[in-house]
Amino acid sequence: MAPFLxxxxxxxxxxxxxCRVTVVGSGNWGSVAAKLIASNTxxxxxxxxxxxxxxxxxxxxxxxxxxxxxxxxxxxxKYLPGIKLGTNxxxxxxxxHAVQDANMLVFVTPHQFMEGICRRLVGMIREDAxxxxxxxxxxxxxxxxxxxxxLITEQLGINCCVLMGANIAxxxxxxxxxxxxxxxxxxxxxxxxxxxxxxxxxxxxxxxQDVEGVELCGTLKNVVAIAAGIVDGLEMGNNxxxxxxxxxxxxxxxxxxxxxxxxxxxxxxxxxGVADLITTCLGGRNRKCAEAFAxxxxxxxxxxxxxxxxxxxxxxxxxxxxxxxxxxxxxGWLELFPLFTIVHEISIGRRPPSAIVEFxxxxxxxxxxxxxxxxx
Amino acid sequence: MAPFLxxxxxxxxxxxxxCRVTVVGSGNWGSVAAKLIASNTxxxxxxxxxxxxxxxxxxxxxxxxxxxxxxxxxxxxKYLPGIKLGTNxxxxxxxxHAVQDANMLVFVTPHQFMEGICRRLVGMIREDAxxxxxxxxxxxxxxxxxxxxxLITEQLGINCCVLMGANIAxxxxxxxxxxxxxxxxxxxxxxxxxxxxxxxxxxxxxxxQDVEGVELCGTLKNVVAIAAGIVDGLEMGNNxxxxxxxxxxxxxxxxxxxxxxxxxxxxxxxxxGVADLITTCLGGRNRKCAEAFAxxxxxxxxxxxxxxxxxxxxxxxxxxxxxxxxxxxxxGWLELFPLFTIVHEISIGRRPPSAIVEFxxxxxxxxxxxxxxxxx
Numbered sequence: 001m002a003p004f005l006x007x008x009x010x011x012x013x014x015x016x017x018x019c020r021v022t023v024v025g026s027g028n029w030g031s032v033a034a035k036l037i038a039s040n041t042x043x044x045x046x047x048x049x050x051x052x053x054x055x056x057x058x059x060x061x062x063x064x065x066x067x068x069x070x071x072x073x074x075x076x077x078k079y080l081p082g083i084k085l086g087t088n089x090x091x092x093x094x095x096x097h098a099v100q101d102a103n104m105l106v107f108v109t110p111h112q113f114m115e116g117i118c119r120r121l122v123g124m125i126r127e128d129a130x131x132x133x134x135x136x137x138x139x140x141x142x143x144x145x146x147x148x149x150x151l152i153t154e155q156l157g158i159n160c161c162v163l164m165g166a167n168i169a170x171x172x173x174x175x176x177x178x179x180x181x182x183x184x185x186x187x188x189x190x191x192x193x194x195x196x197x198x199x200x201x202x203x204x205x206x207x208x209q210d211v212e213g214v215e216l217c218g219t220l221k222n223v224v225a226i227a228a229g230i231v232d233g234l235e236m237g238n239n240x241x242x243x244x245x246x247x248x249x250x251x252x253x254x255x256x257x258x259x260x261x262x263x264x265x266x267x268x269x270x271x272x273g274v275a276d277l278i279t280t281c282l283g284g285r286n287r288k289c290a291e292a293f294a295x296x297x298x299x300x301x302x303x304x305x306x307x308x309x310x311x312x313x314x315x316x317x318x319x320x321x322x323x324x325x326x327x328x329x330x331x332g333w334l335e336l337f338p339l340f341t342i343v344h345e346i347s348i349g350r351r352p353p354s355a356i357v358e359f360x361x362x363x364x365x366x367x368x369x370x371x372x373x374x375x376x
Numbered sequence: 377m378a379p380f381l382x383x384x385x386x387x388x389x390x391x392x393x394x395c396r397v398t399v400v401g402s403g404n405w406g407s408v409a410a411k412l413i414a415s416n417t418x419x420x421x422x423x424x425x426x427x428x429x430x431x432x433x434x435x436x437x438x439x440x441x442x443x444x445x446x447x448x449x450x451x452x453x454k455y456l457p458g459i460k461l462g463t464n465x466x467x468x469x470x471x472x473h474a475v476q477d478a479n480m481l482v483f484v485t486p487h488q489f490m491e492g493i494c495r496r497l498v499g500m501i502r503e504d505a506x507x508x509x510x511x512x513x514x515x516x517x518x519x520x521x522x523x524x525x526x527l528i529t530e531q532l533g534i535n536c537c538v539l540m541g542a543n544i545a546x547x548x549x550x551x552x553x554x555x556x557x558x559x560x561x562x563x564x565x566x567x568x569x570x571x572x573x574x575x576x577x578x579x580x581x582x583x584x585q586d587v588e589g590v591e592l593c594g595t596l597k598n599v600v601a602i603a604a605g606i607v608d609g610l611e612m613g614n615n616x617x618x619x620x621x622x623x624x625x626x627x628x629x630x631x632x633x634x635x636x637x638x639x640x641x642x643x644x645x646x647x648x649g650v651a652d653l654i655t656t657c658l659g660g661r662n663r664k665c666a667e668a669f670a671x672x673x674x675x676x677x678x679x680x681x682x683x684x685x686x687x688x689x690x691x692x693x694x695x696x697x698x699x700x701x702x703x704x705x706x707x708g709w710l711e712l713f714p715l716f717t718i719v720h721e722i723s724i725g726r727r728p729p730s731a732i733v734e735f736x737x738x739x740x741x742x743x744x745x746x747x748x749x750x751x752x
Contacts, residue, residue, distance in 0.1 A: 166615050166618040166622075168614065171615040172615070177615075177733035178615045236552050237544065238542075238547075238655045239543065239544045240547070240553045240554060241654070242650075242651040242654040242655040243647065245651065246555065246647060250645060265645075269625065269626060269629070274621075274622050274650060275619055278622070278654065279618040282614045282618070282658075
């Protein structure tokens with residue numbers, strides 16, 4: 001792993017080498033990320049203008065290949081229609097080719113593809129490459145969460161930051177004001193480079209030294225969104241919804257800190273924390289399906305509602321709630337996380353939706369692990 | 377000031393004296409507070425059953441006096457119709473008489489009445505009395521905020537806690553789940569007494585040692601609600617709204633900490649902080665009027681909209697924004713609080729509503745006060 005600092009950039013023929021960026025992924029959010037980045041590489045002299053974007057090739061109904069359509073129209077006609085990406089974005093359907101010259105790799109694919117992508121990239125990337133993951137929704141396994149940033153570092157032997165926040169791709173695409181948080185591990189200069197690459201007047205990015213905290217926010221918020229949707233479905237009002245969101249934020253913080261002692265409270269005040277939670281609990285598919293679930297009195301399963309309402313998209317909150325529940329149960333922490341626990345129990349039909357506000361369930365029982373009180 | 381601890385309660389004829397509670401105020405929130413308290417004094421042996429409630433006397437259209445109507449119907453027919461308060465709530469139109477036997481005083485009146493009430497109560501209350509203020513919206517004067525809790529302590533010579541939170545009175549009245557935060561100065565046992573007095577299965581109360589932080593949250597959130605309403609009026613979407621709410625929470629925290637070094641970050645994770653902010657920015661009259669203001673492109677003044685939309689209620693966010701602006705301007709802090717600053721400038725027509733998201737304005741300029749960075 002060879003970290004680069006601005007002052008330590010590799011020199012070729014006596015000249016400082018410019019950074020080359022490749023975006024690995026070209027869905028809705030990946031395309032918006034490419035647009036943000038491409039607007040900056042044109043302006044910043046320390047970056048090559050060209051931004052390469054790896055496209056998982058598809059054939060469009062017209063018979064045209066997606067990558068060719070993107071390059072011809074300068075627009076991702078399938079996943080971000082109507083938005084020009086910048087003429088310096090080059091779609092490339094060949095993964096290995098797309099990454100080979102880049103020293104800044106932006107990963108933004110569905111999380112279930114990352115293991116396969118990493119396997120393909122071993123030995124194919126520059127040794128001095130830096131990575132950032134925009135992927136929300138890593139898995140929480142019994143032995144702890146399987147962080148995408150760790151996967152990238154372990155598989156590819158490169159440093160990996162994360163970028164999370166209240167980021168509805170389509171709103172950023174039309175340049176509505178928004179924020180995001182970069183989480184970095186050690187080297188502030190690298191985080192600053194990513195901040196520079198993503199920041200625009202309508203997209204404000206800050207960096208915090210807390211990869212795990214930032215990355216966990218992006219996943220755990222979906223569990224809280226299920227709870228918020230249930231409150232909406234039961235028409236309990238804004239007061240109750242705000243209370244449930246607050247308790248959810250507290251459990252996100254406590255869970256993250258119990259798993260990683262390096263996680264900081266202040267991270268939860270950043271865009272990746274409270275702001276992303278608000279966005280996700282106001283709109284978002286997890287909230288929406290949970291609202292429908294509660295309106296039906298829990299009689300129609302989440303699987304059924306997901307199939308009906310999401311046109312093939314997956315409902316991460318329910319599966320994350322299940323994974324979190326397994327960790328809590330395995331470690332004997334269920335009573336410390338009454339909201340996370342209830343969300344899972346409601347989602348599998350063991351409790352009715354109205355249990356979401358049962359008082360006795362919502363006061364963490366520190367007696368089972370006294371040291372846990374400090375995490376609240 | 378003679379604080380009582382549970383273990384140190386005054387003994388009369390060898391018996392521990394029970395606590396007597398009086399609620400000073402009988403508006404919408406005051407009536408709900410009396411209902412909550414009355415349900416607990418019946419259950420808890422350390423309290424007298426009776427809860428006295430001072431009523432600012434009015435004559436109802438029927439010709440009946442409000443206090444008599446409350447006592448006859450066991451219901452505040454004017455300010456909380458349809459809700460039974462508990463038969464142990466006794467309305468009393470005589471302020472001095474209402475407080476004379478109480479050793480726990482709950483203040484819940486419009487804030488502009490508190491100076492007059494305190495003047496009337498000097499020398500009329502028990503020396504060992506404890507107070508709590510539920511009053512949101514103290515004034516922020518040039519020399520700093522004029523805290524209601526300080527006013528009570530200074531004028532009456534008694535200790536004063538505060539209770540704030542995401543508390544829409546009508547939702548709590550119908551027993552929808554909600555939370556609140558008690559802020560206390562020194563003695564944890566007194567805070568616990570208040571927690572006991574207010575807590576019900578649908579109203580969860582926690583205590584934090586931070587009177588100023590809790591009290592400032594209750595006022596400053598209204599400035600953020602104006603900003604959130606402007607974002608709604610401009611139809612900028614949930615992403616932008618969440619970002620503005622987050623920046624607002626950050627400025628609430630930084631402003632409170634700059635004014636009172638005792639203020640704690642963790643207070644802003646409590647119900648009085650993030651949850652009350654969410655409730656106020658989702659519903660609430662400040663948000664609503666600001667939305668209308670932005671929809672009209674700032675062409676109709678807040679005064680005009682307030683008169684039209686609020687039926688005599690006052691819009692606290694705009695006046696608080698003005699007061700905060702004066703403090704910021706006086707201390708040379710304007711550039712540290714770009715959101716608070718812009719809200720005021722928009723509200724007086726100096727800037728257009730769209731300025732709410734102008735990037736260059738939203739990055740605090742720490743260079744003017746380097747030590748301020750630690751408060752963010």
